[in-house]
Amino acid sequence: VLEDEYPDAWWMPGSPPQLIVLEDEYPDAWWMPGSPPQLIVTTGALHRLTDHQLGAVLTHERGHARARHDWLLHLSTALATGFPRIPLFAHFCDQTHRLVELAADDTASRRCGHLTTALALIELNQHRGVLSCASSHRLLGERVDRLLEPPPRLGRRHRALTTTTAALVPLLPLLIVFAPGLTALS
Structure with missing residues (x-):
């Protein structure tokens, strides 16, 4: 049924769509990387979400898959775990998790709308009571x-100026290296 309603909700070049529905009243959805990658949705999420909200959740997870967020998360986790005495790596791990979630939210909100995506997040997490919590679940409220x-x-x-500046910044070291030679030629 889901594949008929959302034919492109789970697509990755070179791999067949894989959608698995788990019988569980706990509303949840997640992406499992692998070959082939799989999108898992619980029956609790199917019952709790509207069709538009479910589309936003599937698009969010597809955003993770298309951007290969699993690689970023594995890298940041490996650094934080491998070097536990370096606080920068723990911070990098936390921020990587935060940024991949924000990026996937942006993917879903562009296609399904900001309000629909926000409501889907709330519906999936409402039973956890985490929206008002100031601990590690603060990210959900921020999202x-x-x-x-x-x-x-x-x-x-402003975008054109920023793009031009970003394109020219890498040339600065070359200018510094070749500046003495260029002044000698004059």
């Missing part, structure tokens, strides 16, 4: 707030 009040987009001129 919902960000979806409900997205930051304003940069103007076209």
